[in-house]
């Protein structure tokens with residue numbers, strides 16, 4: 001049974017590098033449950049009509065998704081909320097940010113199908129988020145399959161969390177695509193650290209840590225369950241000018257708006 005919170009060394013590493021790995025965040029016996037929920041949600045296109053399932057790297061215009069993603073998976077599988085990743089992510093976040101307040105939870109799932117799953121480009125999560133906040137959050141990236149560079153493990157630029165939010169653009173400069181890429185990612189190429197993991201482990205990162213996951217070039221699946229927790233956060237003195245989000249014209253947003261009406 002792993003510790004419910006990070007060790008002093010892990011906290012120091014997270015604060016220094018902007019990311020840290022932890023073993024076995026998924027309790028014994030729950031990995032198969034998570035895998036079967038993941039497979040069911042993608043097979044049944046859960047959340048598609050509300051814009052919560054979509055192609056992160058494409059336009060959803062009839063072509064097969066290259067990087068299928070589901071937001072808010074617990075809406076479609078509430079049992080996720082009872083499992084160890086959510087419990088542990090909440091405890092670790094409260095401890096790391098030294099707060100008794102309940103963090104705000106987000107979650108998603110990203111699938112890189114064998115030979116199909118495309119690149120998740122270099123980005124900072126905060127580039128997607130509320131531009132008025134200086135977020136105190138942790139992202140828990142939990143592979144449900146063993147991951148390495150060949151099937152798309154996470155990769156990081158150590159220390160990049162100390163930068164402010166950098167300018168981003170939609171993948172392929174196409175505002176119909178949900179996914180973002182930081183401008184000029186090649187400037188970080190000589191600083192990259194890959195983070196291979198076993199299924200059920202986790203890598204944690206901060207909201208401004210630059211990260212990336214390569215394409216799946218293998219015959220293996222690469223399934224990832226991602227839980228994010230945001231502790232009470234300060235307002236920024238000056239909001240980020242996130243024009244890359246204001247420009248978005250995705251089919252997913254159209255489906256979300258239609259579902260609301």
Ligand SMILES: O=C(O)CCC(=O)C(=O)O
Pocket residue numbers: 110120125139141152211212213224226
């Ligand atoms: O799973 C991936 O390919 C990327 C995940 C990611 O960017 C994230 O969790 O912030």
